[in-house]
Amino acid sequence: MSGLLLPKRKLMGRRKFLGLSVAGLGAMTLGGCDGLSESPKFEELLNSAEGLTYRAQRLLGGRKSMAREFSSADLSPDFKVNGTHAPDTPEYVALQEKDFADWRLRVDGLVVRPLDLSLADLRAMPQRAQITRHDCVEGWSAIGKWQGVPLAEILKTSGLQPSARFAVFHCADFYEHASDGTGQYYESIDLIDAFHPQTILAHSLNDEALSVGHGAPLRLRVERQLGYKHAKYVMRIEMTDRLDQLGRGKGGFWPDRGYEWYAGI
Amino acid sequence: MTLLSTADPRASSRSGRRLVQRHALATRLTHWINALCLTVLLGSGLQIFLAHPALYWGQYGADADRPAFEIGAETSPDGAQKGFVRLGSATFDTTGKLGLIRGADGDFSERAFPHWATIPGWRSLALGRRWHFFFAWLFAANLAAYYVFGLINGHLPRDLAPTRQQLRPREIWADIVDHLKLKFPKGEGARHYNPLQKFAYLGVIALLLPTMVLSGLTMSPGMDAILPWLVELFGGRQSARTIHFITASLLVLFVIVHLTMVVLAGPINGVRAMITGKLAISKEDEK
Numbered sequence: 121m122s123g124l125l126l127p128k129r130k131l132m133g134r135r136k137f138l139g140l141s142v143a144g145l146g147a148m149t150l151g152g153c154d155g156l157s158e159s160p161k162f163e164e165l166l167n168s169a170e171g172l173t174y175r176a177q178r179l180l181g182g183r184k185s186m187a188r189e190f191s192s193a194d195l196s197p198d199f200k201v202n203g204t205h206a207p208d209t210p211e212y213v214a215l216q217e218k219d220f221a222d223w224r225l226r227v228d229g230l231v232v233r234p235l236d237l238s239l240a241d242l243r244a245m246p247q248r249a250q251i252t253r254h255d256c257v258e259g260w261s262a263i264g265k266w267q268g269v270p271l272a273e274i275l276k277t278s279g280l281q282p283s284a285r286f287a288v289f290h291c292a293d294f295y296e297h298a299s300d301g302t303g304q305y306y307e308s309i310d311l312i313d314a315f316h317p318q319t320i321l322a323h324s325l326n327d328e329a330l331s332v333g334h335g336a337p338l339r340l341r342v343e344r345q346l347g348y349k350h351a352k353y354v355m356r357i358e359m360t361d362r363l364d365q366l367g368r369g370k371g372g373f374w375p376d377r378g379y380e381w382y383a384g385i
Numbered sequence: 386m387t388l389l390s391t392a393d394p395r396a397s398s399r400s401g402r403r404l405v406q407r408h409a410l411a412t413r414l415t416h417w418i419n420a421l422c423l424t425v426l427l428g429s430g431l432q433i434f435l436a437h438p439a440l441y442w443g444q445y446g447a448d449a450d451r452p453a454f455e456i457g458a459e460t461s462p463d464g465a466q467k468g469f470v471r472l473g474s475a476t477f478d479t480t481g482k483l484g485l486i487r488g489a490d491g492d493f494s495e496r497a498f499p500h501w502a503t504i505p506g507w508r509s510l511a512l513g514r515r516w517h518f519f520f521a522w523l524f525a526a527n528l529a530a531y532y533v534f535g536l537i538n539g540h541l542p543r544d545l546a547p548t549r550q551q552l553r554p555r556e557i558w559a560d561i562v563d564h565l566k567l568k569f570p571k572g573e574g575a576r577h578y579n580p581l582q583k584f585a586y587l588g589v590i591a592l593l594l595p596t597m598v599l600s601g602l603t604m605s606p607g608m609d610a611i612l613p614w615l616v617e618l619f620g621g622r623q624s625a626r627t628i629h630f631i632t633a634s635l636l637v638l639f640v641i642v643h644l645t646m647v648v649l650a651g652p653i654n655g656v657r658a659m660i661t662g663k664l665a666i667s668k669e670d671e672k
Contacts, residue, residue, distance in 0.1 A: 153428065157505040157512050166512075169519040177607040185610040190444070198449035253444060253622060255606045257510065259437035260447035261622050344610045378511030384607025385518060 232279030
């Protein structure tokens, strides 16, 4: 093998050269990746994959595809609490002390009739229960039974102005006390997910009222996306035509911090 | 064979060897794009894994559930912090290598994989995901292009499908012996893949790479709603995540063996053939 290009005694030199080249290339690649990660232009290029994923999944799944539903035999023995464990604002603590009797869900923005709904109002509306898998962006999954009101029912009651494009969920918790004042949790979804039959505002997990850790009194379930889209402690649903004027402009607490707004992957 | 014998006149003037066309342009292009994609996907995949360095089997799996595999750090009875890798009930001390890593400041911190192995080098699940999914698209498109070209130009059936003769146990055994003796063909024989090479390449092309794509898609809640059979195929999202990790490990193993073989069989000739398409073969042992 060695005699083809160079005399045999130079073999080690060649191997060493190749080894060094590979090591150098590896270091350049990884070092280069860190450099590129800091370049806004390159990050923009990487972020373009999100649009591709969103369009591909909407094209293939659209309004119809349903997240798998499980049986009660499949439930996780322990459903992990993640994100905020207990909101600490005085407003939330006051609501919690009265067992959310004074809590109202505000529905406003680009709607025909703004609404203020109590927990009793929500429980009196058509209900949906679903046993689904919750997938965290970190990689873990847990299966739980969620019950609540389909968001479509609420939006049918409020009506939509023609310009409405997104549903924004404003939450009670500050996940971060950021200096720019954007630490309050919020999330948003498009109208396809807003009217999807499995998109519900859940008040119960595993046949019990939501615990504070899981988002009492009301959290969003948007089953075809990752966990951070499932906003907890929902106080207000705002229908809007744009997301760039909220938070840092990316449509959610985690999207404002680099994560995908479309979290179907 | 005469069709492929486009001998380079410069090379043939030198004694004992000539250049022949070995790899089609489509093969070379897809090879290097694939190499780039797999490197980035591995580094960014390890970055994503840092966020929850445990693997489970089945539909669900989180902190309260028993992992099949775990990388972490814990405080030992004597008060010292230790990095560990746990596979089933077996625990290995990996302090400094996995689980507990020394940072640039010299201090140990809990981290499944070292900084040099992840993209980016610092901790960022968000950026790791951005890298991963961009290159996942490129990787899948490149793989699809490779299949299409491989079927159109005949590369897959002609160069990679083992011949009847190569499937005979005696041939396979002879090839194993040749590999163990580090005996590689230099002449006409170097223009074809040997049986072990074909098995390895086909294993990667037809099994490992598609498994990476499918197990990766199974981790997407959106794709699970679109293609419910994906979850069935792998026996659950957490099983798919575990298989994604195992398959990636097998690919790393393949690349190590592949690069070793390239070095042993003549790295300059081999790498040049994959860049220019031309392979130098010696005339002496031509049949």
